[in-house]
Amino acid sequence: MKPTHHLDYSTLLAHAAGTLDEAFSVVAVSHLAVCPTCRAALREAEALGGTLLEQMPGADVSAACRTRTMAAIEGVVPPPPAMRAPPSDLPAPLARLVGARSFDEIAWKRKAPGVAMFDVTLPPGARGQLKLLRIGAGRAMPEHGHGGEEITLVLKGAYRDHMGRFAAGDVADLDEDIEHKPVVEQDGDCICLVATERPTRFKSLAARLMQPFVGI
Amino acid sequence: MYAVMESADKRQDDQKQRVETLFRNLIVQVAQQRDRQAFSQLFDHFAPRLKSFMMRKNTSAELAEDLVQEAMIAVWNKAGLYEPSKGSVTTWVFTIARNLRIDRARRDVHMPMTELGDYDEPSEEPEGEELLGRKQEDGLVARALQAIPEEQRQILILSFVDEMPQSEIAARLSIPLGTVKSRMRLAYGHLRRILETGL
Numbered sequence: 001m002k003p004t005h006h007l008d009y010s011t012l013l014a015h016a017a018g019t020l021d022e023a024f025s026v027v028a029v030s031h032l033a034v035c036p037t038c039r040a041a042l043r044e045a046e047a048l049g050g051t052l053l054e055q056m057p058g059a060d061v062s063a064a065c066r067t068r069t070m071a072a073i074e075g076v077v078p079p080p081p082a083m084r085a086p087p088s089d090l091p092a093p094l095a096r097l098v099g100a101r102s103f104d105e106i107a108w109k110r111k112a113p114g115v116a117m118f119d120v121t122l123p124p125g126a127r128g129q130l131k132l133l134r135i136g137a138g139r140a141m142p143e144h145g146h147g148g149e150e151i152t153l154v155l156k157g158a159y160r161d162h163m164g165r166f167a168a169g170d171v172a173d174l175d176e177d178i179e180h181k182p183v184v185e186q187d188g189d190c191i192c193l194v195a196t197e198r199p200t201r202f203k204s205l206a207a208r209l210m211q212p213f214v215g216i
Numbered sequence: 217m218y219a220v221m222e223s224a225d226k227r228q229d230d231q232k233q234r235v236e237t238l239f240r241n242l243i244v245q246v247a248q249q250r251d252r253q254a255f256s257q258l259f260d261h262f263a264p265r266l267k268s269f270m271m272r273k274n275t276s277a278e279l280a281e282d283l284v285q286e287a288m289i290a291v292w293n294k295a296g297l298y299e300p301s302k303g304s305v306t307t308w309v310f311t312i313a314r315n316l317r318i319d320r321a322r323r324d325v326h327m328p329m330t331e332l333g334d335y336d337e338p339s340e341e342p343e344g345e346e347l348l349g350r351k352q353e354d355g356l357v358a359r360a361l362q363a364i365p366e367e368q369r370q371i372l373i374l375s376f377v378d379e380m381p382q383s384e385i386a387a388r389l390s391i392p393l394g395t396v397k398s399r400m401r402l403a404y405g406h407l408r409r410i411l412e413t414g415l
Contacts, residue, residue, distance in 0.1 A: 010400035014382055017375040018314040043303050044407060049314065050307030052359045052376045058264025059271060065281040069259060072253070072285065073292045149393075175394065 003035045003169035009045075009152065011173050012038065016045035023128025023195040026120075027151045027171070030091035034169040043195060090155065094193060097122070098132075103156065103191055106132065114139045120193075134190045135159070140183040148176055149197045159183060159188035225359070232355045239305035247295035259288055266313050272379045283320060286345045360410040368403035371396060 007015075007028055014020040015028045032038050097120055100106050108116035114136030122130055124192040128149075135141070137157075151173045158167035161180040166172055174180075184190040239261075245254035264285050270280035271286075290312050298308050361369060374380045374388065382400075386393045 008397070008401070009404040010382065010397035013372070013375060013400045013404055015305055016314075017379070018318050019375055019379055019381045021381070041404075043307075044411065045404065047303055047307050047357045048361070048407065049376050050304055050310040051221060051361060052373070053265055053269055053308075053310045054306045054312070055358070056265050056268040056377070059267040059277075059280070061263045061267050061284060062281060065285055066256075066259060066263070069263075069285045069288050072258065072289055073252070073255065076289065076293060175397075 001167070001169065002037070003031065005166055005170035005172060006035065007031055007038050007041075007151075007171055008173040009041070012041050013045045013048075016042055016049055021128035021149075021195070021197070022122055022126035024149070024151055026093055026097065026122075026130055027153045027193055027195045029093045030155075030167065031153050031171045033091050033093070033170050040045040053142070064180070097130075103134070108132075108134060115163065129196050131194050131196075133194055135184045135190050135192075137184055137190075138186045140181060147194075150174070150176070151195045153192055153193045155191045157188045158185045159190050160185065225355075229355045232358075236304055236306075240300055240384070243291075243295050243298050243305055246292060247298070255288075255292055258291060262309055263288060263293070269310075269313055270317060272377070279320075283313075283316055286320075287316050290316065356414065357407065357410055360407045363407045363410060364403050368399045368406070371399045372403055375400070 010026070011020065011028060015025060020028060032042060046188070086101065088095045089103050090098060090101065095101055098106065100119075106118050108118055111117050116134040118132040118134075120130040120132060122128070132155075134167040151171060152166075153171045154166050154168050156168055158165055160166070161182045163174075163178075163180065166182075166186075238257070242251075242254040242258050244249035246258070266284045266287050267277075267280050270283040271277065275283075287309070291309060292314070298305065302308075361372070364372075370389075371385060373384045375382075379386065382396045383393060386396045389396075
């Protein structure tokens with residue numbers, strides 16, 4: 001199934017420019033992996049980058065750099081094509097970061113009835129925070145705004161809110177002032193990957209999750 | 217007047233087309249014959265631009281040249297993976313340079329962020345993508361960049377050329393983050409429209 005909710009164009013452009021925070025890039029790449037529409041859009045954004053590169057005034061490159069490069073390709077043995085990642089519940093970029101191939105292998109921490117969370121450790125210096133969130137079938141999250149940058153990718157199951165149905169592969173890349181009240185569908189847990197800014201100015205995702213949950 | 221402008225555009229397009237065809241041929245020679253002469257021509261065209269690209273954000277000339285060398289070696293190694301249907305040679309070189317820069321500029325942050333191989337399987341929708349490749353040769357992207365309003369172009373330059381995250385752009389221009397995003401969206405919308413309909 002092709003995703004029906006996509007990355008915002010401003011996110012795609014920032015990703016193409018290489019300026020997206022690492023946490024957000026992991027979500028973007030994980031969505032791109034399953035979304036031909038966003039891949040095509042990314043190529044257009046990258047074409048902008050190519051055009052701007054072409055228009056850059058060149059800097060003088062030293063003869064030594066040229067000589068070194070020409071010498072370096074002499075001995076180069078092209079690396080073998082990358083092996084396809086083994087099949088996994090998790091998108092390949094995320095599976096590498098988490099070191100797990102199935103959602104069952106993840107050390108979930110229970111945060112509230114029906115709600116579990118896992119902090120994805122990003123390399124030191126990486127910007128943003130990345131969390132996996134597992135919400136039980138039929139549960140509703142309290143209405144909340146995002147009060148900060150946040151992108152959510154559904155990895156398993158589905159939820160609904162006033163924007164529609166978000167199922168595996170769909171991404172909610174919303175303006176921070178949009179409020180919503182997601183309700184997980186009845187037929188199973190919903191697992192999401194959520195990138196947020198470091199919670200400095202804003203109430204953190206964790207704090208919001210500690211709010212009482214209502215079963216439906 | 218229009219006739220004159222059109223013919224100037226056409227000459228520019230023809231020129232771009234010839235250059236792109238030349239690059240594609242060079243890449244094929246590198247990929248299939250391991251042709252060093254062809255590679256050195258690519259080096260002479262791209263290395264100075266790559267060096268400017270790598271020197272953004274106060275990167276030293278020395279590190280920039282290391283990165284140029286690395287990027288060009290990647291061009292040598294990956295030439296066989298270049299697919300014209302997915303964009304121009306210049307765009308392909310840009311993506312190589314961008315990924316390298318992300319890896320190296322944040323030296324301690326080794327992230328599988330931009331590994332296109334993860335999702336660049338033989339492509340669906342070849343028509344749309346081939347169309348993009350062709351249209352880009354036509355110089356439409358360059359013209360689209362000229363055609364969009366200055367306040368949108370400025371955001372794209374700060375993002376792609378000055379390598380500023382959206383929040384930094386907002387601070388630099390003293391505008392809300394939401395405005396930076398909406399200008400990016402508008403700029404992308406313009407680009408899309410121009411790519412689809414021509415200028």
